[in-house]
Amino acid sequence: MTNVIALSICIPTYRMGAFLPKLLDSILTQLEDDVEICISNNGSDDDTDLVIGRYATRFRNWRYFRWPQNMGIDLNIEKSVELATGPWCWLMGSDDVIAPNSLRLVKERLQSATPDCDIILANRRKISVDAHPIESEDEQWFPSYADGDIVSLRGSLSGDYYSRSPSLGCVFSYLSTIVLRKSAWMAAEGFRRFQGNQYMHTARLVAIVEGGSRLMICKHTIVHCRYCAIPLDRTLDRLLVDFRGFHEIGEALVPDPTNRKLLWSILVREHPFRSFIRLRELATDDQWKEIRRLLRSLCFSRWRILGIVVGARWVRVRSRYYLIKHHIKMKLRGLVV
Structure with missing residues (x-):
């Protein structure tokens, strides 16, 4: 049977x-x-x-x-x-x-x-x-x-x-x-x-x-x-899949503007602020122009986007500082030897 x-x-x-x-x-x-x-x-x-x-x-x-x-x-x-x-x-x-x-x-x-x-x-x-x-x-x-x-x-x-x-x-x-x-x-x-x-x-x-x-x-x-961590060279693409995908879903399938914004707000809760800083770090200037337009359409304020840019610049400055510090330390060790 x-x-x-x-x-x-x-x-x-x-x-x-x-x-x-x-x-x-x-x-x-x-x-x-x-x-x-x-x-x-x-x-x-x-x-x-x-x-x-x-x-x-x-x-x-x-x-x-x-x-x-x-x-x-x-x-x-x-x-x-x-x-x-x-x-x-x-x-x-x-x-x-x-x-x-x-x-x-x-x-x-x-x-x-x-x-x-x-x-x-x-x-x-x-x-x-x-x-x-x-x-x-x-x-x-x-x-x-x-x-x-x-x-x-x-x-x-x-x-x-x-x-x-x-x-x-x-x-x-x-x-x-x-x-x-x-x-x-x-x-x-x-x-x-x-x-x-x-x-x-x-x-x-x-x-x-x-x-x-x-x-x-x-x-x-x-x-x-x-679960495994996303490789650095795929981080940008992975984040963009989420942002582009849910932006398109909201625009096409959630007719009420308020509900649409609430759907998009999940992206902020899913991805901590450091993820957005990482996004700016990895993106080229041309890519960032597209991402910035996307974030604005996802109801990110100009101030929030500015905070992302400033955060990314701070990360770069800090990285360069530690790199220079390490280089100087190696030079001094060479002199001592």
């Missing part, structure tokens, strides 16, 4: 052959017959295909698709959901692992979801590349809400939610804490313009909640996020 699927775990992957086994093992230890695995492989050229071959027979409900080439993360996420046959989809990064007992917890939340609740959003815990905890406590993205609260973001209520959100994870930036109703995902409109900016899935979910669907808060940690 064919099982009725209650939950599809949707895994877009690309060159994650080294980490995918850990994720699949974490699912296997909790697996139930009404859960299926849906993997979309973005044309990986590592050993991902070998991993898929080893695990395909270990799962009763297994759906797999392989692109002939890398189509970008946005289309790969979309394909992983298209593969799903269940009514609910748990989006999952292929280098993460699900937390102990989280599969049972997610299924309990599905049973308590009201008909107009189309998204469940949960917490995460950061782990190192070798799976050791980075922080002593799990991240807490929903300090203003109780576990199980079902929140409306329609109209002015979205501004209230955005103003209480300490992290971009509260607005769907992080894949593996999102569980969604597939029918709402497939029916969403107004997000295609975001393809290629790495936040098309975020735009799609913002469109869903701004359109009237409600969101359930799960304050439990359901996933362990493999």
Whole structure:
């Protein structure tokens, strides 16, 4: 007899052959017959295909698709959901692992979801590349809400939610804490313009909640996020992905100007002031002109932007001071010898 699927775990992957086994093992230890695995492989050229071959027979409900080439993360996420046959989809990064007992917890939340609740959003815990905890406590993205609260973001209520959100994870930036109703995902409109900016899935979910669907808060940690520091040469690009992506989402999908500003205010809470100073340090003068225009449109005051510029100059002066000091010290040591 064919099982009725209650939950599809949707895994877009690309060159994650080294980490995918850990994720699949974490699912296997909790697996139930009404859960299926849906993997979309973005044309990986590592050993991902070998991993898929080893695990395909270990799962009763297994759906797999392989692109002939890398189509970008946005289309790969979309394909992983298209593969799903269940009514609910748990989006999952292929280098993460699900937390102990989280599969049972997610299924309990599905049973308590009201008909107009189309998204469940949960917490995460950061782990190192070798799976050791980075922080002593799990991240807490929903300090203003109780576990199980079902929140409306329609109209002015979205501004209230955005103003209480300490992290971009509260607005769907992080894949593996999102569980969604597939029918709402497939029916969403107004997000295609975001393809290629790495936040098309975020735009799609913002469109869903701004359109009237409600969101359930799960304050439990359901996933362990493999986290590593961004290399210096990628810091500028990473920050710009956030700023450009959420600026575009706000302009296109949040019609109320006040709510839009409150959405953008999450960027300030997500990134400490030193991140903006780092942004100015790394940017060329031409890049900074674009960034300054972007920050102004994100409601940064001229005084705040001036503070960023002054802070960056101070960092440069201080760095040069210590460099000169070190150089003089080395010269004096040479004279003594």
